[in-house]
Amino acid sequence: MEWYQKKTEEVLRELNTSLDGLTEAEARSRIEKWGPNRLTEAEKESRLKKFAKQFTEFIILVLIGSAAIAGVLGEWVDSLAIMAIVVLNGVIGFIQEEKAEKVMEALKKLSAPSAKVLRDGSLSTVPASDLVPGDIVALESGDHIPADVRIIESQFLKVQEAALTGESQAIEKSTDELENTVPLADRTNMAYLGTTVVYGRGKAAVTGTGMATEMGKIARMLQEAKAEPTPLQKRLAEFGRLLVYAAGVICALIFAIGVFRGEAVLDMFLVAVSLAVAAIPEGLPAVVTIVLALGVQRMVKRHALIRKLPSVETLGSATIIASDKTGTLTQNQMTVKRLFLGSGLSLGVTGTGYAPVGRFVKGKEEIDPLKDAVLKEALIAGLLCNSAELKRDDKGVYSVIGDPTEGAFLTLGEKAGLKKTELLKGYRFLGEVPFDAERKMMTTVFTDGEYHYAFVKGAPDRMLPLYTGILKDPGVAPVTEADRASITHANDESSNSALRVLALAFRKQKGPFNLHRVHELEQDLTFIALAGMIDPPREEVGRAVEKARTAGITPIMITGDHRATAVAIARELGIFHEGDRAVTGEELDAMSSDEFQRELPRIKVYARVNPEHKLKVVKAWRGRGDIIAMTGDGVNDAPALKEADIGVAMGITGTDVTKEAADMVLTDDNFASIVSAVEEGRGIFDNIRRVVHFLLSCNIGEIFVLLIASLTGMPLPLLPVQILWTNLVTDGLPALGLAMEPVDPGVMGRRPRAKTEGIVTNALIWIMLVQGAFIALCTLGVYTLELYYLNSSVIKAQTMAFTVLVFCQKFHVFNCRSAWDSVFKIGVFSNKMLNLSVLVILSTQLLLIYIPALEGIFKVVPLSALDWAIVVAASIQPLVLMEVVKFVRSAAKKG
Secondary structure (H helix, E strand, C coil), X not given: CCHHHCXXXXXXXXXXXXXXXXXXXXXXXXXXXXCCCCXXXXXXXXXHHHHHHHHCCHHHHXXXXXXXHHHHCCCHHHHHHHHHHHHHXXXXXXXXXXXXXXXXXXXXXXXXXXXXXXXXXXXXXXXXXXXXXXXXXXXXXXXXXXXXXXXXXXXXXXXXXXXXXXXXCCEECCCCCCCCCCCHHHCCCEXXXXXXXXXXXXXXXXXXXHHHCHHXXXXXXXXXXXXCCCHHHHHHHHHHHHHHHHHHHHHHHHHHXXXXXXXXXXXXXXXXXXHHHHHCCCCHHHHHHHHHHHHHHHXXXXXXXXXXXXXXXXXXXXXXXXXXXXXXXXXXXCEEEEEEECXXXXXXXCCCCCCCCCCEEECCEEECCCCCHHHHHHXXXXXXXXXXXXXXXXXXXXXXXXXXXXXXXXXXXXHCCCCHHHHCXXXXXXXXXXXXXXXXXXXXXXXXXXXEEEEEEECHHHHHHHEEEEECCCCEEECCHHHHHHHHHHHHHHHHCCCEEEEEEEEEXXXXXXXXXXXXXXXXXXXXEXXXXXXXXXXXXXXXXXXXXXXXXXXXXXXXXXXXXXHHHHHHHCCCCCCXXXXXXXXXXXXXXXXXXXXXXXXXXXXXXXXXXXXHHHHHHHHCCCCEEEEECCHHHHHHHHHCCEEEEECCCCCHHHHHHCCEEECCCCHHHHHHHHHHHHHHHHHHHHHHHHHHHHHHHHHHHHHHHHHHCCCCCCCHHHHHHHHHHHCHHHHHHHHCCXXXXXXXXXXXXXXXXXXXXXXXXXXXXXXXXXXHHHHHXXXXXXXHHCCCCXXXXXXXXXXXXXXXXXXXXXXXXXXXXXXXXXXXXXXXXXXXHHXXXXXXXXXXXXXXXXXHHHCCCCCCHHHHHXXXXXXXXXXXXXXXXXXXXXXXXXX
C-alpha cells in the first residue's frame, strides 16, 4: 500500500515515529542510513572532454586528416588554414554547450533551505537537508514543502502544486486515507517537495527524502534521458560521409590513372590531395554553425531563446507539438467569466487573467456594475470573503498572493472599480472560518458599526439547502423552489462548460455572530450569485494552433488538470475536434502497447497525467518516426522536455528546472512564439540548403576542373593553396550572406519535411552537377585559351583560371538564392549582406593579384585590362545560364 492509502496511525507506526517527532539521536541515526535530504547529481563531463567531443564528427576528422597530410607534404599554409577552420568550429560549439546542462543545480534551488520540525517534543528550525523519514514537520502559509510528506494534521491547509502536477488550483489537504490508487494530483493527504503552502497550517510526517521524493524521481529521469543527435546533426554526418567516400573514390581513380600512364607517384599523390581538398567543403561545418548562430539571434527578436544550436533546425522539422495546458495554452490565472444573479440576470465578464480590465455584458449590451444593486452586492461579497492580495509590479503586471480562485474575485471587483482596501474603510473585520473539505465553504464576518455581516462563498450544491432568502432587485425575498431550480440549472450550465462554479451568499443581523458555532453561523443565508471561472486560454493561441495545422503540425495537450476542463480549452483553441479522443493517465496505464499505438493519432488530450505518462506519450510519437516538440513550464514537464526532439520551456512562469532541461525558452511565455520559431526554423533549414547548394556546386566545379585536366594531361589549373583560399575564404563570406536570406513568406504553407529527407535531394544533386560542370567549363575554357592559344605561361594561365573560378562562383551565388525564382524577381538588392560579401571578395581577389607579398604565397601574376574583360565575360555566364533556365521554366508553367 502507498502512504496515501494508510491511516494516520499506520503511517506513524510504519515510520516508527510519533506526533511528538523523533529524538535528535534517532534523527542522526536515520540520516546515516538514508543520507541527507538532497538531490544527487549525475557525474559531469569535464570541460576538456566536452571540448574534445566537438572534434568527433566524421567530416571534422577527415579535415584533421587532410591538414596532417598537407603538413607532412610541407604545405604548411594549407595545413594551418584547415586547422584554423576546425578549431573555430569547435570553439563555437563548446561555448554554446557550456551554457547548458545545469538541470540539477536548478532542481536544488527548489529545495526548501530550512524546515520547522518536531525533535524531542519541541519545535525547532533545521536545514531541510537534515530531514529524515519519520520527522514531523510543521507547515503554514508561505512555506515550501521540504520533503515528500503525509498530512497528519490539517487546519484548512491548501498547497499550490501547479509546478509538479500542472493543476492550476491550490489543493485542499486532509488527513483522511484514500482507498483506491489515485494519480499524484488527487492525493489530497500528501504534499511533495518543491510545492508551496498557500493557505492554512498543519503537520505532516516525512515519508521520502532526497532522490526518494517525487522530485527525485524527476531528477533521475532527467539523468537517464539520453541526448540523441538532432535531425540536422544526423543529416550532416550522413552527408559528410557520402561526400568523403565520393571524394576518396575519385581521388583513388585519378591516382591510379596517372600512375598507369607513367606519371610520378609523388606528383599524382599531390594531385589526389588537391582533388580531396577540392571535393571536401572545408568551410561547411563552420558556416553551418554560424548560420545556426545567426538564426538564434533572429529568433531572440521573436521571443525564442535557443540554448542548443541544432535545435533551431529541429524545430522547423516538427510534426507534433505536445503542450502543457496550465500556463502554456492558458494564462495560469483564474478568471471569472460568467455570473448568475439572484435577480435572474445572467452576465458575461470580458477580460482574461488578473489584470482588472474588462466589461460586464448581457448579450451585446454592456452593464454598469455599480448601478445594479444585486451585482454590486455580489462583487462586495467576493471581495470581503477573501484572504488573497492582488499585486501590480513596476512593469504593470498583476499577480496574486494566495489562492488563485480568490484572486479571480479581487480582479472581478476591480473591473467594476471596487477595491478591497477601499471597502475595508467601511467594514471592520471580526473573524474568518476558513474553507474545509467537509463544509466546502468559507465565511468571513464584518461589521459596519450598525450591522454584522457574514459573507459566505462555497460549493453551490452544499450551500443550496442553506438559503432562506434570495437577493432580488427590490431587496431580499424568500427563496422558492423555482428559485432553487433556477440556481441549480445555472450551476449545471456553467459546470458543463468546464467552469468552476462558486456560490456567493450573505447573512445580516444587528447583533454579533458566534464564530465558534459554525453550523449556526452558516444557516439562514441569502443567495446573491453564482460565479463561473476558468483558467482562460491565451488570446493568441487559437491563431497559433490554426497556423500550426496549416503547416502540417499536430498540436496535442498533455496536462495534469481534469478531463472536462482540458477538453473545453482544447476545443476552444482548435486542438480537439469531432472524432478525437481525450484520455486520463489511469486510462493510459490500462491501455496495451498495441492499443495505444493504434489510438495515438486520435488522442489529442491527455488529462490527469504524471511525468511518466508525459514521457510515454513523447516516446510513442518518436517511435512512429515523428519529430516532437514538447512545451511546458512546470517541474513535471522537465523529463519529457529533455526526452523530446526539442523541449520548449516558458521563460516567465517556467521553473529553472524546465528552462535548463529545454532546448529553447520562450521569453514571452506565448504559445504563438512557438509557431513563429517553427517558421524561423524552416527558414533556417532553407538557408542551410542554400549554403550547401552554393558550396557543393562550387566544389563540384573545382573537381571537374582538376579531373578533366588530369585526364587530358594538362598542367594543374589550380594549386592546393588556391583551392583552399576559394573554399575557406571566397566561398565562406557569400555563404554567410546566403544565411541572411529572409524567410520565404510561404514557408508555413508547406508540410513538414520527411524525417528521411536530407539536405541534398536528388533534384538538387542534378542541379548542382549541371551548375558545377558549367563553372568548370568556363574556368577550363579560359585556361585552355591562355595556355594553348595565347601561349601564356603556366602561372599566367593558372592566375586566369583561379580568378575566373572565384568570379564565376560569386556570380553563381545569386543563382542559389532561389531554386526556380529569378534573382530579379526576388530583388537584386534585397539581401544587402550578400551583395556586400560578394563586393568584399571581388575586391580581395584584386588585392591578392596586385600586392607583391601575396603574389608569392598564392603563385599569381598581375592581369591586364584585356585579361579582366575575358574574366568578366566568362564569369557571368553561370548567372546568365540559370536566368534563362528559370525564365523558360516559368514561361512553361504559365503556358
